[in-house]
Amino acid sequence: MSAETDPVKLMKQQVGYAAAQRVQSGSIVGLGTGSTTAYAIQAIGERLQSGDLKDVKGVPTSFQAIVLARQYGIPLVSLDEIDKIDVAIDGADEVDPQKNLIKGGGAAHTQEKIVDCLADQFIVVVDSGKLVDHLGSTFLLPVEVLPMAVTPVMNAIRKLGGSPELRMGVKKAGPVVTDNGNLVVDVKYDRIDNPKELEQTLNNIPGVLENGIFAGVVDVVLIGEVKDGQPIVRDMEHV
Template identity: 40%
Template sequence: MEAGILVPSPTSSSPLSTPIPSVILTQDELKKIAAYKAVEYVESGMVLGLGTGSTAKHAVDRIGELLHQGKLQNIVGIPTSKKTHEQALSVGIPLSDLDSHPVLDLAIDGADEVDPHLNLVKGRGGSLLREKMVEGACRKFVVIVDESKLVKHLGGSGLAMPVEIVPFCWKFTAKRLQDLFEDAGCVGKLRTFGENGEPFVTDNRNYIVDLYFKKDIGDLKAASDAILQLAGVVEHGMFLDMATTVIVASELGITVKNK
């Protein structure tokens, strides 16, 4: 992996070009800076994977804006969720799907965690399955984060590692997932929403079990394989060896990390 390159803020008028300000930037402003930088990788005629979440949203808006201004042309977007599908249509991005475009030029998406090897945790917004399908079909996958997403080890932040499972006997699958990582003090919780604790249902009509670890889960590939071997599991939120570039926005500027 190449060392990170610190890109100083340029001086023209785009959000990217804002000089390093003396005021503290909000997390959302940092997300927007990373997103706008990623959109610089987009060229006319590309088939693009459109990510999901509060960071990717800025990239989708920016692509729509550039299409509207005529600075980008002939873009085809492949959305990674129903929500992004709606947003992309609303900003005028022509859409298609993986059946029609099985190979994509580029995808841009956020992440929940990024480790030093550019492995990711994704799916805290619930879109991991479609994201993994679309981003796995891309020649280049650019991840956009603010610096709060950087971790030493995936799953070590104390936050959720999402696993999408079929609803059928979900407690059984959740228990088997938890047992798999007993040594790491794993607790699996069904993701719910609303006052009545209704199960959160993904775009694919599945449930999500969020795994929380007290200790390091060790070898990530082994953990991935073990999770995927369980009947009832559809996909997990570890994106190993998929990102080609990670753009990190911080108060100091933008760091671009390449595989």
């Protein structure tokens, strides 16, 4: 089955394209990480090439975003060069009804959080399988940790009621290393009742750089679904 006929890929593409349509000329755009966001980056690039968009610059959240932006002709700027981000587009691994997120499946959540939280408008693009009643239902919580602190951080997390394990590489011997040169500890919680509180508590453990809870920062959630074999996109506000 090709990408053109695979309904799931088509749906991810349409969600990414719907987010890209919200980008306006003259804006600074935070470029997120992941498969759905990749389609948004592609669509922004296509709008620039066609002349539909002008004078757009991207702020990448990962090596993946840098590579895609270059591939699709989006000029990049660093946070040193700008004083604001107009809109950020990014994916998520879980979204709860209050629009809190778990991110970090791609181990880029630290840079994503810096960029996404700076944006005037933060748009999340997901498929309906990412919607949960409460965070921690389906996905482990990623915590980025300085390598020397992995053991004490894991001990501290256990005392807080989480079950941590070091994320190991696929097609790589040893642990996953982030774009920042750190390690990722994935933590199992039965349920996360107070995301904002847990986000702050984990970040206060010495050696923790950032965790994958994004509480209270999302403005818009665009959800892709396949209904009767057809991809559709809806806004979480209008269920």
